[in-house]
Amino acid sequence: MMLINCPHCGPRAQSEFVYERTVDSVAPAGASNDEAMQILFTRSNPRGVDDEIWRHTFGCRAWMVVTRHRVTNEISQVRAVGPEALP
């Protein structure tokens, strides 16, 4: 299990969190249909580091961006976000 450092609650067990999607899969409001389809339906899915949106569902319920390595599970950064901070 991973230990995720919630920006609001401090280090908490991963079982309190739910993975949502990657940061680059959130379509901006003005995206065309083709752009939105690409963003929603494809992933870079790197065998390395990616920025992911997680939610502290069974804690403070806030969204956050977790920068995590997909092989080692090492979390290099967790930062708080609000809806306005998403791309």
Next chain:
Amino acid sequence: MNRYSAFGLLRGALNGQKHWQPAWRDPEPKAHYDIVIIGGGGHGLATAYYLAKVHGLKNIAVLEKGWIGGGNTGRNTTIVRSNYRQKPLHDLFEFGLKLWHNLSDELNYNVMFSPRGAMFLGHSDADMVKLAERGDAMRCDGIDADLMTRDEVAKLEPLLDMSRSARFPIEGGLIQRRGGTARHDAVAWGYARGADSFGVDIIQKCEVTGFVRDGDAVVGVETTRGRIGAGRVGICVAGHSGHVAGLAGLKLPVESQTLQAMVTEGVKPMINSVIMSQSLHCYISQSDKGGIVFGGDPDNWPSYAQRGHPMVMEGAIAQGLALVPALSRLRMVRTWSGVTDMSFDGAPIIGETPVRNLYLNGGWCYGGFKATPASGWTYAHTLATGSPHALNAPFALERFMRGATIDETGTGPMPNSR
């Protein structure tokens, strides 16, 4: 190829079994192949086998970064079935199931296919309605499916908790009697031996590190053992499709996740069929060696780690113990996990890519093993002719852009909601 037979074993007994030969060669890569398949798992090897056998192609290589069958072919729960509700899915898997029934003879290699019955449990009236609907859809296409009463389920699997106070009450089931299990390693080895006998080069410890491009076409691959030219290149690396396709600059509707499974110590026969529950997502069977094999949901976040997290394992075990309380007395001896390609509708992707001469077979989610023969057959057709077989035409990559998804579970376009 040296044919295996009971007579050969007897003859070997007289001369100290000295007649055994390696089942496949260990060739050096050539400079050019007509078709290069990336990935020496069951699917890739089956593809090579059918390319050589059905389509008569000779100049084929299978490139494997580790050893053959060391990825998801060796990391599944070996369940074989074709009981899907959606027509494109059950047609594809049924074609495969028919090949499974004859596979040991076809390959002259015992894949230990055991059609002991694959049973879905129904836990409520709503479950039973869904199972009946699924069974009807299958029977309309000539696939066997029998709805079972509560008593029939109890008779087939006496160790299920059938009490009314059970955590997951059982109301009935749906069984596909022709479904069952097989021996995973033997599938890879049997196809490898068969393909090798037709002259296919199986090149292990050869990782693809890039693609050689000529304009908009792929004309070869860069590997850890040098550059290899190719007429057509087939990606067949489910779990790592995103990574390999990324080398060609493609972004796929795939997210890689970890799926775990586990096995207990060996015991006398106690589970007669393959018990599955889709409401819970838990599946239990007993291997021929006696171990109880079971698995559950994927770890619902992206990972290439090939190792899972105990909290997900705990969920699967809790379900298994609730269904078959007697399992609580067994010791777990081994757990493992594979990296699965979770596609955005839960169905595989077999077909061409936007890059000329580059083809993709992936997105198998957690259900690729049972499809091995059908996947190989249809992918071989696609690679040999350049256009899809009728069975894999619905599984084209561009279906996501057309909105023509094949969403068996009806959970929408998010891999982690599956």
